[in-house]
Amino acid sequence: MRREVPLIITFVVGVIVLFANMFEGPLQAWSSELTGWLIIVSAFAVGLASVNLFRIHGTALMRMRPGWFNSLALIVALIVFAVIGTMARLGGDEKINNLNQNLYDSIIGPLGAAMFAMLAFYVASAAYRAFRMRSAEATVMLIAAILTMIGKAPIGELIWNKFPVIAEWLIDIPNTAGQRAIMIGAAIGAFATSLRILLGLERGHLGGAE
Amino acid sequence: MDFVSRLQNVDRRIIYILLILVTAVPMISPLNLPLSISPGTTEFFNIVDALEPGDTVLFSLDYAPSGAPDVHPIAAAVMEHLMDKGVNVVSVSFWDAGPMFGEQLMRHYEELGYEYGVHFANLGFVPGQETAIKRFGENVGTVSRDFRGNPVSSLPIMEGIKDTRDFALVIDFVAGNPGIQEWVRQVQGSLGITLLAGSSTVNVPQTMPFVDSGQVKAMLAGLRGAAEYELVMGKPGASVAKMDAQSLGHIVIILFIVVGNIAFFLDKKR
Numbered sequence: 001m002r003r004e005v006p007l008i009i010t011f012v013v014g015v016i017v018l019f020a021n022m023f024e025g026p027l028q029a030w031s032s033e034l035t036g037w038l039i040i041v042s043a044f045a046v047g048l049a050s051v052n053l054f055r056i057h058g059t060a061l062m063r064m065r066p067g068w069f070n071s072l073a074l075i076v077a078l079i080v081f082a083v084i085g086t087m088a089r090l091g092g093d094e095k096i097n098n099l100n101q102n103l104y105d106s107i108i109g110p111l112g113a114a115m116f117a118m119l120a121f122y123v124a125s126a127a128y129r130a131f132r133m134r135s136a137e138a139t140v141m142l143i144a145a146i147l148t149m150i151g152k153a154p155i156g157e158l159i160w161n162k163f164p165v166i167a168e169w170l171i172d173i174p175n176t177a178g179q180r181a182i183m184i185g186a187a188i189g190a191f192a193t194s195l196r197i198l199l200g201l202e203r204g205h206l207g208g209a210e
Numbered sequence: 211m212d213f214v215s216r217l218q219n220v221d222r223r224i225i226y227i228l229l230i231l232v233t234a235v236p237m238i239s240p241l242n243l244p245l246s247i248s249p250g251t252t253e254f255f256n257i258v259d260a261l262e263p264g265d266t267v268l269f270s271l272d273y274a275p276s277g278a279p280d281v282h283p284i285a286a287a288v289m290e291h292l293m294d295k296g297v298n299v300v301s302v303s304f305w306d307a308g309p310m311f312g313e314q315l316m317r318h319y320e321e322l323g324y325e326y327g328v329h330f331a332n333l334g335f336v337p338g339q340e341t342a343i344k345r346f347g348e349n350v351g352t353v354s355r356d357f358r359g360n361p362v363s364s365l366p367i368m369e370g371i372k373d374t375r376d377f378a379l380v381i382d383f384v385a386g387n388p389g390i391q392e393w394v395r396q397v398q399g400s401l402g403i404t405l406l407a408g409s410s411t412v413n414v415p416q417t418m419p420f421v422d423s424g425q426v427k428a429m430l431a432g433l434r435g436a437a438e439y440e441l442v443m444g445k446p447g448a449s450v451a452k453m454d455a456q457s458l459g460h461i462v463i464i465l466f467i468v469v470g471n472i473a474f475f476l477d478k479k480r
Contacts (some may be wrong), residue, residue, distance in 0.1 A: 021400070035338075035345040042337035046306075091359040101317070105308040112275020112307075120459065124229050125222040128466040131473050140470075146464055152411075154239065155457035164246060171418060179229040180419045183391075201467060 007200045009120040217473035236317050236454035243454050251438040254428035263296030265378035271308035277410045278383025283436035283449040285383045286406035291316050298367050302333040303390045309334045309357045327365040332357040340392040346373045348398030374403050385410040390417050394425045
């Protein structure tokens with residue numbers, strides 16, 4: 001029964017949502033209700049993830065495992081942000097709201113932006129080392145990348161006014177064609193996988209062995 | 211190690227230092243490189259400019275701090291245009307970090323005298339990714355309280371808004387998934403809303419097919435899109451200055467790639 005019940009739920013919910021997209025009628029109201037449930041389940045998943053983080057990093061901290069200070073930083077940040085965020089959401093005063101926003105603007109924002117900015121340096125170094133004309137395919141990719149980079153930068157227009165036109169063409173035509181092919185392929189794959197899940201042939205989402 | 215081998219293996223610290231220099235200098239002393247306006251930006255501007263005062267636009271803020279340097283300037287530029295025109299803005303987010311960007315945008319205008327709940331509102335984060343987008347798209351009442359804890363039904367800006375068709379426009383500011391694909395798949399297709407995109411540069415290739423098909427009416431692409439929008443508005447700001455730095459950064463990367471390849475060929479010939 002531990003397997004059959006989730007499979008039946010998956011089938012019934014999947015069929016309702018699938019057919020609600022195809023036919024007018026009461027199924028649409030049921031589908032809308034079910035998607036609302038998923039939002040609630042997703043919210044619980046966030047809570048569950050927080051509990052899990054506490055459990056894993058709390059254990060690492062108590063046993064002073066290597067890197068325990070990272071676990072400490074994570075737990076402190078989790079508590080501080082959760083408490084202040086909750087107080088702000090529950091209608092805290094102006095000071096709490098400002099503190100909540102400032103914590104974000106001064107800590108998470110700059111840290112995230114710094115991580116992203118550091119990527120530029122790694123990308124520059126990696127591009128220099130990896131972009132070599134070793135084969136015809138690599139040469140095509142290299143030329144396309146350089147033309148797009150230079151065409152999208154204002155300085156490219158100063159060098160030659162056709163660079164932006166070439167970059168636009170590369171993005172609009174070959175890129176769009178390739179992306180569309182990938183999307184259609186992925187959609188067909190997703191449909192096939194969904195069908196297998198609905199019919200109970202794919203059981204990976206139930207966890208454990210197949 | 212001979213010269214050719216050295217050219218193939220330039221110490222990464224040299225690349226880093228050069229990149230820091232060429233990106234930092236234009237930020238301190240802008241070069242004011244000319245920037246042409248792409249047709250997509252003009253189209254985006256025209257669609258927004260055609261809105262009437264009192265219309266309400268939905269911002270879907272689907273990005274995190276990592277993508278913010280590329281996407282947030284677009285949201286800020288479009289917000290400026292909308293506030294100038296007297297168009298109201300409601301924001302929602304399907305990324306947990308999104309609501310804080312909504313607050314950043316709105317607090318600036320609150321300081322200028324605009325009123326929260328009347329000119330703009332932040333509905334916060336809705337968990338559930340693609341399913342949440344579908345649910346919210348069909349029923350805005352999915353969100354009962356805004357990010358500041360107010361009942362959504364008490365906000366004057368939300369009067370008469372039941373689903374996303376009641377917004378004059380929906381603009382997805384996006385740095386990945388869930389984002390534009392999910393909006394097109396779950397809401398634009400079924401409800402026929404007018405959807406625009408403000409996309410991070412790396413996300414542009416994924417968004418282009420939807421722009422090409424007309425499902426996304428227009429797109430602003432990355433920091434350059436923000437800079438172009440500022441110019442079209444006639445209010446050049448921080449994004450325009452940052453484009454100089456991006457230009458020189460690109461040139462340094464291209465130069466290193468070219469040097470690496472020349473050395474590679476010289477080495478192969480020997």
